[in-house]
Amino acid sequence: xxxxxxxxxxxxxxxxxxxxxxxxxxxxxxxxxxxxxxxxxxxxxxxxxxxxxxxxxxxxxxxxxxxxxxxxxxxxxxxxxxxxxxxxxxxxxxxxxxxxxxxxxxxxxxxxxxxxxxxxxxxxxxxxxxxxxxxxxxxxxxxxxxxxxxxxxxxxxxxxxxxxxxxxxxxxxxxxxxxxxxxxxxxxxxxxxxxxxxxxxxxxxxxxxxxxxxxxxxxxxxxxxxxxxxxxxxxxxxxxxxxxxxxxxxxxxxxxxxxxxxxxxxxxxxxxxxxxxxxxxxxxxxxxxxxxxxxxxxxxxxx
Amino acid sequence: xxxxxxxxxxxxxxxxxxxxxxxxxxxxxxxxxxxxxxxxxxxxxxxxxxxxxxxxxxxxxxxxxxxxxxxxxxxxxxxxxxxxxxxxxxxxxxxxxxxxxxxxxxxxxxxxxxxxxxxxxxxxxxxxxxxxxxxxxxxxxxxxxxxxxxxxxxxxxxxxxxxxxxxxxxxxxxxxxxxxxxxxxxxxxxxxxxxxxxxxxxxxxxxxxxxxxxxxxxxxxxxxxxxxxxxxxxxxxxxxxx
Numbered sequence: 001x002x003x004x005x006x007x008x009x010x011x012x013x014x015x016x017x018x019x020x021x022x023x024x025x026x027x028x029x030x031x032x033x034x035x036x037x038x039x040x041x042x043x044x045x046x047x048x049x050x051x052x053x054x055x056x057x058x059x060x061x062x063x064x065x066x067x068x069x070x071x072x073x074x075x076x077x078x079x080x081x082x083x084x085x086x087x088x089x090x091x092x093x094x095x096x097x098x099x100x101x102x103x104x105x106x107x108x109x110x111x112x113x114x115x116x117x118x119x120x121x122x123x124x125x126x127x128x129x130x131x132x133x134x135x136x137x138x139x140x141x142x143x144x145x146x147x148x149x150x151x152x153x154x155x156x157x158x159x160x161x162x163x164x165x166x167x168x169x170x171x172x173x174x175x176x177x178x179x180x181x182x183x184x185x186x187x188x189x190x191x192x193x194x195x196x197x198x199x200x201x202x203x204x205x206x207x208x209x210x211x212x213x214x215x216x217x218x219x220x221x222x223x224x225x226x227x228x229x230x231x232x233x234x235x236x237x238x239x240x241x242x243x244x245x246x247x248x249x250x251x252x253x254x255x256x257x258x259x260x261x262x263x264x265x266x267x268x269x270x271x272x273x274x275x276x277x278x279x280x281x282x283x284x285x286x287x288x289x290x291x292x293x294x295x296x297x298x299x300x301x302x303x
Numbered sequence: 304x305x306x307x308x309x310x311x312x313x314x315x316x317x318x319x320x321x322x323x324x325x326x327x328x329x330x331x332x333x334x335x336x337x338x339x340x341x342x343x344x345x346x347x348x349x350x351x352x353x354x355x356x357x358x359x360x361x362x363x364x365x366x367x368x369x370x371x372x373x374x375x376x377x378x379x380x381x382x383x384x385x386x387x388x389x390x391x392x393x394x395x396x397x398x399x400x401x402x403x404x405x406x407x408x409x410x411x412x413x414x415x416x417x418x419x420x421x422x423x424x425x426x427x428x429x430x431x432x433x434x435x436x437x438x439x440x441x442x443x444x445x446x447x448x449x450x451x452x453x454x455x456x457x458x459x460x461x462x463x464x465x466x467x468x469x470x471x472x473x474x475x476x477x478x479x480x481x482x483x484x485x486x487x488x489x490x491x492x493x494x495x496x497x498x499x500x501x502x503x504x505x506x507x508x509x510x511x512x513x514x515x516x517x518x519x520x521x522x523x524x525x526x527x528x529x530x531x532x533x534x535x536x537x538x539x540x541x542x543x544x545x
Contacts, residue, residue, distance in 0.1 A: 018445060045447030055442030059460050059534035068446050104542035118446070 001173035002162045005205070009182040010162045014128050017160060018044045030126055045069050048119030048127040048157070052134045054111035056103040062088075062114055063099040069122045087117040090151065109140035116148070120155075129161045133168065145171055166206050170194070170217060178202050191217050211281045216245040218280050224261045224270035231268045235260050240269060244280055247272045331506035332513070339510070343495070347514050350491035351522070353409060353484065354477040357416030358424075361473065365421055369428025379429065386422040394419075394483045402487065412484030419480055420473040427469025431462030463533045471526040478519045492518070 002010035015021045017028055019040040028035045035043055056065050064071075066087055067080040075083070085095040091113040103111055112132060119127055133141040149172060152159060163169055169176050170190045178186040178193060186198045194217050197203035207213050221240040236250040236259045250259045251274060258273040336343060372378045397415050405411035435458050443457040485493025495511030498504075530536060 020441060020445060041444075041447045041449045041452075043447075044445060049442070049445035051438060051442060051445070053438055055438055055445070057439065057443070057457055059538050072447055072452070102538035102541045104538055105545065 001169045001176045002160065002179060003164065003166065003169045003176050003205070004179035005164060007181075008179040010164075010177075010179050011130055012182075013179070014130055014160060014162050017126075018047050018049055018128055041072075045072055045122060046124055046126075048121075048124040050112075050115045050119045050127065050129040050132040052131045054103070054108075054115040056111055056114060056118070058103050060102075061099070062093075062101050062103070062106070065103065065114060066117045066121055068118060073122055083121060084117075087120055090120070091117045092147065093117075108136045109144065112136055112140075112144060113147075116144075116151075120151070123155075125157055127157050127159045129159060131162055131164070134163075134165075141168075148172065166213075170206075170213070178205060212245055212248075215248060215277065215281055216243050218244045220244060220247050220259075220261045220272050221269070223276050223280050224272050225276060226270050227268055231260050231271075235271075237262050237266075237268075238272075239264075244272070244277055248277050251277075328505045328509060332509040335506040335510045336513075343492075343510060343514055346490070346492050346495060346511075347518055350478065350481055350493075350515070350518060353412060353489060353491050354416065354474060354481050354522075357413045357477050357481070358420055358470065358474050360413065361417040361420035361424055362470070364417075365424035365428060368421075369425045370432065372425065373429045373432035383422070383426060383429070386425055390419055390422045394480055395486065398484065398487050407487045407489075409484075409489045411487055412481070412489035415484065416477045416480055420477055423469050423473035423476065427465050427472070428462070431465030431469070432458060434465060435461045460534050464530060464535050467526070467530045467533065471523060471530070474526060475519055475523050478522060479515065482515060 002013060004010050012021060016023055017030065017035065019035060030043075030047065038046075057068070060068070063081070063084045066084045070080045070083060084099065088095040088098055093110060093113055098106075098110075098114075103114070106114065112135075115132065119129075133144050136144065145168065148159075161172065173190050175188065176186075176190055176193050177184055180201055186193060186202050188196075193202065194206050194208050194214055197206060197208045203209065219240070220238055220242050223244065234254075235256050236254045238246055238250060238259050238261055240261050240263055242261075247259050250256075258271040260271055261269045263269050368382065372382045394415065397418075398411060401411035401414055405414060439461070440453060440458060443453045448456060481489075481491050482493035482496060485491055485497050492511050492515050495514070496508055499507035499509075499511060531540075
């Protein structure tokens with residue numbers, strides 16, 4: 001996950017990987033092979049590419065759009081057709097309804113799904129995604145993020161994902177690269193980035209001073225107090241994957257003293273009370289001063 | 304020939320005479336057309352052929368020139384400026400200028416018509432190719448198309464509606480300009496006009512004019528139908544249907 005303000009170079013970095021931009025020096029490898037070992041078009045056919053405005057070809061039907069990389073790779077027609085239907089199913093668009101349509105007949109969210117399907121068509125091991133959900137509404141964005149996560153869990157591609165949306169980064173990332181003015185300022189897990197930002201720039205960017213955001217990163221199972229004594233029937237219950245933010249919400253809503261964390265079979269594992277939440281909410285890397293309201297100093301530009 | 308009410312409304316004897324002359328010529332034109340239709344039809348076909356050859360040859364130079372100009376911005380002003388300036392040369396002067404090198408007949412006419420058509424063709428090819436959305440082109444490169452594939456699978460088809468509109472404008476203009484080329488014995492419907500004028504035969508002039516207008520409208524309609532069949536037009540129709 002590449003995160004940073006506009007003009008910080010995250011898109012540039014992404015485009016260096018599929019050689020839409022060429023590096024002046026340095027070496028980039030994908031799956032251990034230098035990206036300059038192949039001609040650029042051949043390299044790009046092996047790397048899925050999704051961009052913000054879907055980048056679909058308006059004069060081609062949905063099936064032709066999704067089948068473009070297999071077509072370039074000269075798969076036979078029947079195999080392409082099967083693959084297109086498979087992918088439409090995967091991204092939740094019924095093939096019979098969508099195959100023959102044109103991009104302009106689809107909503108923004110549907111176009112993004114087709115964009116994702118097109119990128120996945122030739123089963124690439126690497127996906128580059130440049131703010132793929134930047135132009136869809138919040139509800140659709142959340143749904144697309146969930147689906148991307150499911151697809152990713154199934155196929156385990158390496159995804160390089162550009163965003164300026166910290167919520168998105170935290171939701172989806174295994175690791176986040178924070179960039180500023182063309183430099184990487186921090187590379188770590190979402191948890192570490194939020195809990196231990198290296199400087200005030202990162203702290204402000206990720207909203208490390210926002211206690212609720214920090215709480216949304218910690219899962220209840222990491223901090224629970226082992227069970228002592230019986231559990232009351234009225235105490236609120238949370239799955240162990242839930243976050244401390246959910247626990248706080250449950251406490252405030254129910255008025256109870258503690259929430260009970262349960263496992264997949266609804267057996268109680270332990271409890272979380274306000275004291276636990278409070279300790280977790282106090283950040284270890286102590287208080288970076290908030291930057292003045294002017295915001296980032298990163299140069300503006302269309303990268 | 305006129306009823307009382309009409310003659311009163313027409314007022315002066317002069318306008319009345321003009322009106323009667325008009326009616327007379329119209330009737331005589333219909334007579335002329337019904338008597339000479341095989342000859343008029345032949346001239347119409349010649350006219351169409353002349354214009355088609357001219358626009359076809361014009362495309363042979365306009366397509367490469369347009370592609371080149373769309374790629375190199377510095378060429379825009381010189382190329383379009385020159386073609387625009389050529390277009391302002393009066394057609395009779397142009398033909399007169401060509402006679403010493405090309406002689407009389409169809410050849411100089413085709414040279415002139417193909418030259419005039421350049422500005423419409425090149426201008427629209429440049430506008431069409433440049434008008435293609437940059438992110439779409441980058442997506443095309445991003446999925447692994449070679450430069451040539453980006454051009455013929457994405458850029459050219461997306462520019463085609465504008466290119467075809469240019470061809471239609473060029474063709475319609477060529478049909479009307481081709482009239483003048485009868486002056487150097489290139490044939491076509493212009494010869495009806497010129498002989499009509501020299502023999503002081505208004506029905507023949509009018510018949511020629513009517514045939515040119517009809518041919519032009521027909522050609523424009525046919526070309527519009529072709530434009531409806533581009534991939535972009537199909538996609539746009541599908542989007543309107545929802």
